Amino acid sequence: GQQLNQSPQSMFIQEGEDVSMNCTSSSIFNTWLWYKQDPGEGPVLLIALYKAGELTSNGRLTAQFGITRKDSFLNISASIPSDVGIYFCAGQGRINTGTASKLTFGTGTRLQVTL
Amino acid sequence: DSGVTQTPKHLITATGQRVTLRCSPRSGDLSVYWYQQSLDQGLQFLIQYYNGEERAKGNILERFSAQQFPDLHSELNLSSLELGDSALYFCASSVAVDNSPLHFGNGTRLTVT
Numbered sequence: 001g002q003q004l005n006q007s008p009q010s011m012f013i014q015e016g017e018d019v020s021m022n023c024t025s026s027s028i029f030n031t032w033l034w035y036k037q038d039p040g041e042g043p044v045l046l047i048a049l050y051k052a053g054e055l056t057s058n059g060r061l062t063a064q065f066g067i068t069r070k071d072s073f074l075n076i077s078a079s080i081p082s083d084v085g086i087y088f089c090a091g092q093g094r095i096n097t098g099t100a101s102k103l104t105f106g107t108g109t110r111l112q113v114t115l
Numbered sequence: 116d117s118g119v120t121q122t123p124k125h126l127i128t129a130t131g132q133r134v135t136l137r138c139s140p141r142s143g144d145l146s147v148y149w150y151q152q153s154l155d156q157g158l159q160f161l162i163q164y165y166n167g168e169e170r171a172k173g174n175i176l177e178r179f180s181a182q183q184f185p186d187l188h189s190e191l192n193l194s195s196l197e198l199g200d201s202a203l204y205f206c207a208s209s210v211a212v213d214n215s216p217l218h219f220g221n222g223t224r225l226t227v228t
Contacts, residue, residue, distance in 0.1 A: 031214050042117065042205050042219035043158070050214070088157065093214050101146060101209065102171050103217055105158045 006089055006106030013079055014114050021087060021109040022073040029091030032065050032072040033103065037086045046087075047074070079113050086110050118142065119220035121206050127226045133194040136223045140187055140208030146170070147189040148217060149181055152203040164189055196227045 006023045013019055023032070031050055035043035047058050049065035049072060056063055062075045072089055089106040118141035128134055140147050149161040160173035164183035175181075178196075183189045193200060203224050207217040 033216060035219075040221070042119070042207075042221045044117070045216050045218060048216045101211070101214060101217075102148060102160050102163055102173065103158075103207075104160070107157050 004089055004091060004104055004106035006109055008109060009107070010110040010112070012112045012114060015079060015081060017079055019076040019079055019083070019111060020073060021111075022071065023089030023106045024071045025091055025104075026070070027091070027104075028069040029104075030069075030093030031091070032063070033090045033092060034061075034063050034072070034074045035088045035090060037088060037108075039085075043088060076111075079111075081113050081115065084111055084113050117218040117220060119206055119208050119218055121204075121220035121223050123223060124221070125224050125226075127228065128196060129228055130196055130198060132196050132227075133192065134196065134225065136191040136193070136204050136206075136225075138189045138191070138206030138208075138220060140189070140206075141218055144208035144210050144218075145187065146209045146211065146215075147183055147187070148207040148209075149175075149189070149191050150205045150207065150219075152205060152222070154202075158205065161191070193225070198227050201225055201227045 004025050033048045034046045037043045047063040053067045054065045060077045086108045090103040120139040122137045145166045148163045150158040152158045161175040162181050163171040181191045203222045205222045207219045209215040209217045
């Protein structure tokens with residue numbers, strides 16, 4: 001079952017505000033990924049993190065891989081209406097399990113942006 | 116467009132029936148994964164294939180089975196369907212077996228009545 005705790009579950013923000021969400025795990029992962037899912041569509045990869053402590057940006061998005069390999073955060077700066085959707089964290093490649101590539105997903109953060 | 120193609124987009128069927136969902140991975144990707152997403156839930160891993168061979172199994176029911184064909188497309192077979200099987204079923208693909216990002220299709224929405 002699920003092993004990743006994602007918070008907050010949902011958030012309402014105003015356009016232009018910055019957003020922060022995070023994900024924690026009881027297990028260590030080799031890779032952390034962040035996806036966004038729009039209604040009726042599949043998850044779209046936003047950012048992939050491969051090294052503990054790594055900080056990576058993709059436009060207005062910034063994500064960090066926690067130093068303990070058990071957590072990650074995603075920041076969105078200056079939010080716009082099209083940022084609306086569900087954001088999922090995912091861990092990949094638990095060390096010492098032998099099944100490296102499948103993703104374990106967080107419970108999701110539903111973001112709503114008001115004008 | 117992720118490059119992963121899933122058909123059909125929607126499927127409505129009755130309890131007890133059997134359906135087949137189809138997935139074509141991105142060009143060059145050897146690994147295919149199946150995930151189930153129930154209403155307002157996260158994605159639950161079902162099964163993974165790599166170059167035609169089963170690689171990893173998740174919470175997949177015995178009533179469900181999958182395979183990957185020589186041309187690398189995959190099918191997920193769901194049988195003896197129950198109301199609780201209604202969900203979105205996503206296929207994803209990746210280049211390699213380990214630690215390469217997964218790219219998802221737009222899913223098949225299955226409704227069991």
